[in-house]
Amino acid sequence: MAALLLTTALAGPAAAGPMVPFRGTIEGTEDFDFDHPSGIDLKISGSGGGNATRLGNFTATWVGDITFGEEFQPLERTFVAANGDELWSTGFGAGTEPDPDQFVVENYDIIGGTGRFEDATGSFTVERTVFNVSPPFTDLETVGSFDGFISTVGSTKRFQAVPEPASMTLALGCVLGLVTCVRRRTKGR
Numbered sequence: 001m002a003a004l005l006l007t008t009a010l011a012g013p014a015a016a017g018p019m020v021p022f023r024g025t026i027e028g029t030e031d032f033d034f035d036h037p038s039g040i041d042l043k044i045s046g047s048g049g050g051n052a053t054r055l056g057n058f059t060a061t062w063v064g065d066i067t068f069g070e071e072f073q074p075l076e077r078t079f080v081a082a083n084g085d086e087l088w089s090t091g092f093g094a095g096t097e098p099d100p101d102q103f104v105v106e107n108y109d110i111i112g113g114t115g116r117f118e119d120a121t122g123s124f125t126v127e128r129t130v131f132n133v134s135p136p137f138t139d140l141e142t143v144g145s146f147d148g149f150i151s152t153v154g155s156t157k158r159f160q161a162v163p164e165p166a167s168m169t170l171a172l173g174c175v176l177g178l179v180t181c182v183r184r185r186t187k188g189r
Contacts, residue, residue, distance in 0.1 A: 022110075022124050022150040024052025025143075026060060030130065032137035042066035046142065054150055055081045064093065075106055077126075085115030087150075089124070098133035104142075110150055117152060124148025 028048015044064040064075040072092035079087040093106030106126040128144020
């Protein structure tokens with residue numbers, strides 16, 4: 001019985017189907033390049049890191065081509081897990097007018113990766129703030145979080161999930177509950 005409860009608790013949302021939660025936090029810096037020669041108004045490039053389900057500790061890079069007056073801007077974001085596995089995504093985003101901070105929402109589709117993310121699919125949304133957007137528009141601090149779903153069904157690599165804190169709390173609660181029941185039963189004899 002204890003093994004069944006513990007297995008269920010640790011399996012968490014992954015047991016429900018092929019799509020599992022993909023969420024985390026991210027912080028980093030980004031630069032705005034207004035002199036980019038490609039004909040766009042602004043190129044954004046950023047880098048940072050954080051912690052996420054399915055990734056653990058990671059680093060990330062992102063780029064975007066901004067054309068003023070267009071509602072959604074094309075973006076690319078790459079995550080690199082501690083073991084070097086990469087997760088690739090493309091999407092669109094939009095931000096508020098800086099005053100002096102800027103709130104940004106980005107929607108991504110997962111398009112694959114390397115290692116355990118080779119055949120990954122899914123989608124996620126990043127919500128973040130870029131602080132103190134002002135000249136020289138370099139090393140702008142950004143902090144945020146992301147939430148979505150990921151699936152690696154069909155991957156030839158083993159998909160290793162990092163347990164979510166809620167799953168670990170549930171598992172610990174089950175174990176402590178079982179220990180309490182066994183102790184009470186032993187004392188009652």
